């Protein structure tokens with residue numbers, strides 16, 4: 001059978017995610033409705049109608065304030081603020097769907113592993129195994145200050161913490177409770193057999209957790225692990241722990257390079273690369289006709305906010321306003337290193353298809369990047385998606401949307417049937433948990449070659 005595209009809808013429990021300034025568009029509903037359960041339930045039903053695999057809920061724990069060294073541009077434009085807790089909308093979405101899964105972002109730098117493990121177990125129970133964890137180490141300096149730190153923990157050390165965090169989590173999910181601990185034995189007055197519930201007694205460099213885990217095992221035990229590290233250290237972490245990995249890059253070749261690198265690293269960790277799915281970013285503006293789609297793009301461009309785009313670029317740790325007074329013909333380069341995320345920083349330098357000048361870089365923020373958005377009628381969009389899918393060697397995409405929910409409705413109604421007709425996209429869901437849907441030959445729990453499975457029942 002032809003390999004089929006896996007699709008996540010890229011979302012955030014926020015007034016605005018990646019669509020800078022587009023809350024002003026007359027069709028935008030999210031900035032008013034994201035606070036309503038109805039909005040999330042309608043969205044979930046729409047995505048399930050489009051046979052989406054998952055809704056991916058991004059999250060941050062602070063405000064972007066690197067650009068102009070101020071929070072004002074982000075707040076003014078609603079750049080990922082106001083922002084609510086992603087976990088709390090999942091049960092509502094799960095209640096109106098049967099197959100759609102939920103990938104939720106949680107930071108290993110700021111949230112304690114014991115509470116996090118319980119939250120994921122709870123969600124995995126309530127959704128019947130439809131939950132994934134997007135593990136992030138967080139790139140915002142304001143987040144550090146929100147959690148009592150004067151400065152951000154260094155980039156690579158954040159991943160060292162994350163490594164230990166995952167070990168603690170595996171112990172809670174995989175070791176702490178045996179499968180048959182919940183005995184419900186009225187004769188012997190025993191609901192849960194104490195011999196089958198274990199403390200984990202983790203004592204490490206960063207965490208100390210006695211246990212046992214408070215939740216009984218859920219269908220997946222460990223939620224499906226997502227990750228999006230781009231740096232050397234990030235890819236090393238991803239290839240060890242993650243089952244779904246996002247790679248960014250401006251060209252299919254660059255994405256292919258990262259995908260191959262991650263699969264190779266996974267093999268070095270003793271993992272079968274087939275047990276990893278790789279995703280890249282997808283942004284689409286579709287119309288019934290090419291002209292309609294082009295008109296939409298023009299309309300979107302009119303509402304665009306360059307300031308919000310520049311503020312979001314602060315995730316790299318670089319303040320793009322420092323370049324605004326420079327000679328635009330100078331080559332664009334960074335003069336210092338930062339503790340921010342490497343993904344955004346790399347897009348303008350080592351991942352860019354050609355060396356850029358300061359002027360070219362500044363110009364990129366002025367309008368939606370036409371090179372990274374597919375604009376066209378359903379057939380043209382499907383052609384472009386097929387090209388990216390085949391050339392970049394990825395397994396699927398994280399679909400961004402600029403005007404919500406309109407862009408998603410158009411995608412479901414116009415593009416999905418075209419992809420289905422080409423055999424590139426499923427017509428029906430697989431049964432089972434998210435892990436079983438993603439890896440139909442495997443089980444609901446972590447596969448044997450995953451480092452987390454070594455913790456199963458083997459107290460050390």
Ligand SMILES: Cc1cc2nc3c(=O)[nH]c(=O)nc-3n(C[C@H](O)[C@H](O)[C@H](O)COP(=O)(O)O)c2cc1C
Nearest residue numbers: 058059105136138228229230231234246341342343
């Ligand atoms: C598709 C995608 C989604 C991401 N979602 C989040 C998120 O929700 N929250 C967050 O703090 N970081 C998010 N990131 C950033 C990554 O976790 C990571 O920090 C970034 O890619 C830089 O990689 P590095 O940490 O290896 O430098 C995302 C990245 C990508 C590519």
